[in-house]
Amino acid sequence: MGQAIGKMQQNCCGSQPQPQKNQETQDLLKNQKNNNVNNDKNKAKNNNVQQGSKQGNQINNSNNIINKKDEQVDDDQSLNQSDSQKDPNDSEQQLEEPKKLDDLQGFLKIKQIGQGAFGKVYTVKKNDPNSKKIYAMKIMRKTDILKYGLLAYVQTEKETLLKNSHKFIVNLNYSFQTNSKVYLVMEYIEGGSLYPYLQNLSRKDREPIARFVMAQLIVAIEVLHKQYHLIYRDLKPENILVTEDGNIKVTDFGLSKKFDPNSNEKFKGTGGTQEYFAPEVVLNQGWDRCVDIWGMGIFLYEMLAGQCPFIPEKRKGLTQNFIDKIVKVQVQYPAFFSKDAIDLISKILQKEPMDRLGAKNFEDLKTHKFFQGIDWKQLEECQLVSPLKKYVQKRLEVQNKSGIHLPARPILETYINDPQLQIQGFTYRGKLE
Structure with missing residues (x-):
């Protein structure tokens, strides 16, 4: 085998999960639908953002993270259903009603650094001229969460990142949701994927x-x-x-x-x-x-x-x-x-x-x-x-010498006036630098 190791085989994981809503998703929809109506008028007034320029401005930097096995599927059926259990004593989890896009407007997007089967990851920073700290933001569409029954997994990821404080596990700094997407803001790891x-x-x-x-x-x-x-x-x-x-x-x-x-x-x-x-x-x-x-x-x-x-x-x-x-x-x-x-x-x-x-x-x-x-x-x-x-x-060093410095810009999202799902306890507003 030579000094340089060739690229690995691409992953072929078969078909994606069949579109379905799990019971947990149905229960949340049923229990929370009535909590979302009163916020729609204010959202429509303040957040009628067009998405037309998003495609042209988005910089795809996926070469920095090579995906050889990015098709992931999951048809789990636990023999002991316990995934949706929440810790009632976790004071850091906050139950919230749907918010305006204030959280979204509080961040500026820099560039895309990764893409998986159900979401994209960008580098972002606070929308503050005095802030220089860079974070990684994972964005997932709620239509995908509903279609593939991923609610339990979204909650598990958020709760795991939030409770973690270990040096070898990524930490969560902030999380929020809009009517159409969920956002996880994590520490940005400079070296990228292994x-x-x-x-x-x-x-x-x-x-x-x-x-x-x-x-x-x-x-x-x-x-x-x-x-x-x-x-x-x-x-x-x-x-x-x-x-x-x-x-x-x-x-x-x-x-x-x-x-x-x-x-x-x-x-x-x-x-x-x-x-x-x-x-x-x-x-x-x-x-x-x-x-x-x-x-x-x-x-x-x-x-x-x-x-x-x-x-x-x-x-x-x-x-x-x-x-x-x-x-x-x-x-x-x-x-x-x-x-x-x-x-x-x-x-x-x-x-x-x-x-x-x-x-x-x-x-x-x-x-x-x-x-x-x-x-x-x-x-x-x-x-x-x-x-x-x-x-x-x-x-x-190679990246820094490239001389490519992308301007931070607002994160655009088309406003949806019909909330599909509001996830209880998803929002976590931690301290940002």
Whole structure:
């Protein structure tokens, strides 16, 4: 395998979820419809904004974040429905009636930095001449939320980001909604997605960087499982952001699933990215938090090889051949993989969920030979120098030398006089710089 790793196969995740409203969405519609009428006249008067110039002014900077597996589907049917539970003691969540577009007018859009199956991400700043702080704003249409039954996932992502304070997980600064869209304002991570870096790593740097990133990822997944009781489910380099110092930040919790740590509940569905599907997922046997352990094994392989061990046939979805490779764990290791790397990956990629290294205790992962020399305490405090840092700084230098400085401009939205859905407790007005 040459020094440069080629682009990975494009993801073919089959069809998108069938248009449907889940019960939670129907209940919210029923309970909240009458709360929205009195605000329409004021909105129409103050916010009749035309969208005509939006297309021409929008700058697409998607080259900075390469999406190889951006078609994500989810047809989850929990055997123990608990996703819509809210914490009644969470004082930071605020119930609100529909607002004018004041929140929207409080931000200026700079450029688009990403796009997923159900939304776009932009860099934004406060609409204040004295403010220079840059944020990332994720925008999703409510028509999509309704059509694909995504309300539970939108709420899960917002609540996860809001409650989080960990160094390796993206933080939420602000969230609000209009009649047509929802907005999540998060910390902006300068280095962008991890994926583009994988194409440019030198052979000698590849394993040290994989070791460092994997160690931080183990800490992040352990926090999600133990503190937040959340199954991440969407592990892949595109969802790992890199800070200016080369540390990681896990993002995109739209497919995450809450679980009861005192229960053996199993969930159904094939949401996520096919290359990362665990055996119990493709066999529709029901899955639990152990899918994240499997995902970490695939992730480590991809970091080292530049591609996943299991690649589906293009545009053919879940073929029997692809399923057989996953179920039989038919992994071929490149000759340049170290013995410790092969040993770790093979112990994680076990067909039986509880046989996977780390399934019983995350310490089993941390004490593996592959991580020898890692000071876990210093790692968690971001006190170690990241071997990825030089690559991030080089990329930022190139971006800064490009001389392209886009003017911040208002975020335009066509006013809709017929509220489709107002999500209770979605708005969070945190402190912005």
